[in-house]
Structures are given as C-alpha cells and as structure tokens.
Amino acid sequence: MERLLLTLLVVALFALGVYGMWRGWRRQARAQSVLVPPFPPVPDDRGEPVLETTGIYVATTRAGHWQQRIVTRGMGLRGPASLRLYAGGVEVDRTGRPGFWIPRESIVEAATAKGMAGKVMGTDSLLVLTWRLGDVELDTGFRGDDLAVYPQWIEQVKGGAQV
Known part of the structure; x- marks a missing residue:
C-alpha cells in the first residue's frame, strides 16, 4: 500500500x-x-530555387538572445525541414508545420553558430539567418544534413554572389 x-x-x-x-x-x-508580427507566408510566384538543403528547423529566437525561443503561431517546435533560397528570399518549409518566408530585403546576416534554444553542439553546425520582421530582429536556426553547403549559403545570402 x-x-x-x-x-x-x-x-x-x-x-x-x-x-x-x-x-x-x-x-x-x-x-x-x-x-512579434505574423511570419510572412510563402509567395506563390517565388521562381526556381538557387540553393536547397534539408535538415532540421531548430528555432527562431530574438536576435542575439539564443535562448529566447519564439513560440507564438507554432514557431517554437523543432522538426524536419527544407531550406530553399530564391532570388526574392528564403523559404523555410517545415514538415507537418506551416512554413514561412524570409524576404531577401529583411535579411541582415547569415552565419554559423554552435547553439540555439536548447540545441548546442561543439562545432559551428547551425546555419543562422538574422532578419527583420517589423520592428523585431530575429535569428532563425537550421541544422543541415550536409554542413559543407553552409559557406555557399552564407555567400549567396550575404550577396557575395548575385542570385
């Protein structure tokens, strides 16, 4: 008993x-x-992707605050995703969850990081896009299946090579 x-x-x-x-x-x-304003929907006329990679959508956080996960409107859940770069922006296509669009003109920075919102690795194995949504600056983290494509992504997103 x-x-x-x-x-x-x-x-x-x-x-x-x-x-x-x-x-x-x-x-x-x-x-x-x-x-945080609603995330932009993916436009219908986005064209052909310049770059595409698969992996895990880790999180979106307030820029510079890697532990402050944005959870509103379903954005707080980690899961499988595809990241596609187009001339007009980046599509984050999350499996089983609503995807969203990061307009090209909103992107401030592209870099790698060691961790974000509870996901920490010993190497720079996250691709992080810093972008503006209204008055808020956000970091969106993606853990790609192939880390070797990160330099290509960073160069293309930063505008080092024209899309």
Missing part, C-alpha cells in the same frame, strides 16, 4: 510539472503574439 501511494505521488508531481510547462508555453505564446 505504501508503494502504491508513493507511485501515485510521483505520477501526480510529474503531471503537475507537465501542466506547468504547458501553461508557461501558452503564456509565452500569448505575450509574443503582441510583440
């Missing part, structure tokens, strides 16, 4: 912790929905 009560207590504490995390996530999403 004592073991059963202890087990029920542990399960109840675990459920309480999960409930608290869920409430915090929702509260953060509500607060961010006021501060």
